[in-house]
Structures are given as C-alpha cells and as structure tokens.
Amino acid sequence: MDKLQRFLLENLHIRGEWVSLQTSWQTIQNTAHYPAPVHKVLGEALAAISLLAESLKFDGSLTLQIRGTQPVTMLVVQANSKGGIRGIAKWKEDSFLAEEVLSNKDSIPTQDPSFNELFGAGTMVISVENNPKKGQQQGERYQSLVSLDGDSLADCFKEYFTQSEQLKTQLWLTADENTATGLMLQSLPEDKLDSATQANNWTHATVLAETISDEELLSLKAEDLLHRLYHEEDLRLYDPQPIHFECSCSQQKIENTIYSLGEVEANDILSEQGSISIDCEFCNTHYELDSIDVERLFSNADVVNTNDQLH
Numbered sequence: 001m002d003k004l005q006r007f008l009l010e011n012l013h014i015r016g017e018w019v020s021l022q023t024s025w026q027t028i029q030n031t032a033h034y035p036a037p038v039h040k041v042l043g044e045a046l047a048a049i050s051l052l053a054e055s056l057k058f059d060g061s062l063t064l065q066i067r068g069t070q071p072v073t074m075l076v077v078q079a080n081s082k083g084g085i086r087g088i089a090k091w092k093e094d095s096f097l098a099e100e101v102l103s104n105k106d107s108i109p110t111q112d113p114s115f116n117e118l119f120g121a122g123t124m125v126i127s128v129e130n131n132p133k134k135g136q137q138q139g140e141r142y143q144s145l146v147s148l149d150g151d152s153l154a155d156c157f158k159e160y161f162t163q164s165e166q167l168k169t170q171l172w173l174t175a176d177e178n179t180a181t182g183l184m185l186q187s188l189p190e191d192k193l194d195s196a197t198q199a200n201n202w203t204h205a206t207v208l209a210e211t212i213s214d215e216e217l218l219s220l221k222a223e224d225l226l227h228r229l230y231h232e233e234d235l236r237l238y239d240p241q242p243i244h245f246e247c248s249c250s251q252q253k254i255e256n257t258i259y260s261l262g263e264v265e266a267n268d269i270l271s272e273q274g275s276i277s278i279d280c281e282f283c284n285t286h287y288e289l290d291s292i293d294v295e296r297l298f299s300n301a302d303v304v305n306t307n308d309q310l311h
Contacts (some may be wrong), residue, residue, distance in 0.1 A: 002022055004241045005222045005239075007236060009234065009235060010236055013201060015185075016186065017183070017184045021046055031283060038118070047173050047182035052126070059130055060080065061248070063078045065124070065127075066123070066148070069122060074090045076088055078248075082246075088281050125144070127144070154173050170209070172217060175218075212225065270290075275289060275290045
C-alpha cells in the first residue's frame with residue numbers, strides 16, 4: 001500500500017513525515033517512457049508533493065510546476081486533500097536525453113546531469129487551489145514562486161518552507177523503478193524551548209538523518225527506518241495515511257474545454273478531422289466527441305461550467 005506516516009520526536013520538539021509510493025508510482029510510469037534522470041526527478045517530485053500536501057491545511061488541490069529551458073521543459077505533479085496524486089514530465093526530444101527513450105528504459109548514464117542541468121534557467125511554482133465554499137464559484141488560490149538555485153529538488157523545497165512557513169525543514173528524496181520515497185523533518189515553532197536548545201536538537205536530528213542511504217530509504221519500512229535513526233529518542237509514530245493515483249480528468253471537463261473554444265472552432269475541427277479527440281497526458285485516457293456530441297454540447301449550455309476547464 002502506498003502510504004504516508006507522520007511522526008513526532010517529542011523530546012527534540014521536531015515533527016516529521018515519511019512517504020513510500022509504489023503502486024501509484026508504477027501507474028504514473030506506465031503513461032510514458034522517461035529517460036533515467038527525468039524518471040528519477042519525477043519520482044522525487046511525487047514524493048515531495050505528497051509530503052507537502054500532508055503538512056499543509058487545504059481542501060482542494062496542490063500543484064508543483066517546474067518550467068525548464070532544457071532539456072526538461074516541464075514537470076508537473078499534483079496532490080489533492082484526499083490523498084490522490086498524479087504527475088507528468090516533458091523533455092526536448094533532440095536533447096542528449098532522447099537517446100535513452102524506449103531503447104533501454106533501465107539504462108543509467110555514466111554521469112547523470114545535475115538538477116540544474118536538467119532544468120536550465122527554469123522556474124518553480126507551488127500553488128494551492130481550495131475547493132469553493134458554499135455560495136462561491138471559485139475557491140481561494142495561493143501561489144509561491146520558488147528559486148531553482150539549489151542543487152536538488154529537496155533543496156528547493158527547503159527554500160519554499162523557509163520563505164513560506166518560516167520553519168526549519170529538511171527533505172531527503174529518492175526514486176528508482178519500483179519506489180518513490182521521501183523523509184521530511186521540520187522544527188516546531190520555538191514556543192516551548194529556547195532557541196539554542198532548539199538549534200542543537202535540529203542539528204542532532206538532521207545529522208542522524210544524513211546517515212541514511214538512498215537504498216535504505218527505498219527499502220526500509222517507516223518503523224524500521226525511524227528506529228534505525230532515532231531509537232534513543234522519544235518517538236511517536238502515527239497511523240499511516242493511504243495515497244493513491246488519481247486523475248482529475250473527466251468527460252465533463254473535456255466538454256468544458258471544447259465549449260470554451262466556441263461552436264465555430266469546434267465545428268471547424270469536426271470538418272477537418274471528423275471528430276474531436278483529446279488524450280489526457282496524466283492517465284492516457286482517450287476522449288472523442290463526434291458531431292452529435294458537439295451539437296448536444298452547444299445546444300445544452302446549462303451543463304457547462306466554464307470555470308471547470310481541464311488544465
């Protein structure tokens with residue numbers, strides 16, 4: 001089962017989360033054949049968005065989007081407040097990564113490109129879109145622009161927490177063909193301990209976490225991993241929370257998207273192609289509307305909510 005577990009180092013005044021994705025990660029991998037470096041960073045991003053979603057209080061969707069220059073031009077991962085996740089990445093076919101595609105998915109380059117080399121002069125945006133409350137057409141939205149100056153995705157998330165939550169936060173992320181996983185530590189607000197004690201506690205906890213290897217992070221259960229790191233601390237481990245793959249595409253959203261094009265353009269597409277076909281890149285679901293569907297769509301505008309278009 002894909003799951004996330006929260007824990008508390010009570011004597012250190014530090015909270016944390018651990019996540020392991022297997023079934024959902026396998027499902028997402030099946031939507032495309034990613035070059036090895038892209039594959040790894042996508043898995044790390046899915047683990048990171050799962051950890052972030054559990055730490056934030058929201059009712060809706062959480063999105064991490066990186067728009068790069070080259071070779072990875074886009075990476076998008078999303079999580080919702082009910083434990084659903086999905087993700088996708090795109091890269092330039094004429095880049096040095098293209099040789100890996102389909103030829104040997106499991107091959108690993110002699111030297112993987114660094115995080116900065118993957119995205120170039122890119123930008124990273126984290127946004128929260130809450131579901132509308134009663135009487136609202138659209139929920140509240142929040143957006144944060146995060147620097148890509150770090151050497152890893154974990155570094156970028158550390159910067160995000162520093163600027164938005166103002167809490168010391170550290171992440172460890174990794175992914176292979178079978179599992180995407182992550183560990184997060186976060187210092188609680190300094191309301192019970194003096195700053196010097198809290199700083200020492202934080203150093204102690206993070207130094208111990210730095211001893212864990214990627215292999216251990218990928219293979220150990222939460223109980224074993226945390227015992228390995230913090231068996232001398234007052235550890236409280238909470239019940240696991242399930243995580244699953246979930247795509248938000250639907251027939252209704254596809255129709256909303258077509259409706260937004262307008263009847264003239266929709267009929268032009270029908271004249272040229274005979275039908276309107278759309279594939280969801282997140283789950284590979286195929287949608288197709290013929291002339292009867294389009295006529296029904298524009299003759300029954302009441303079913304369309306233009307605020308609910310497929311993104």
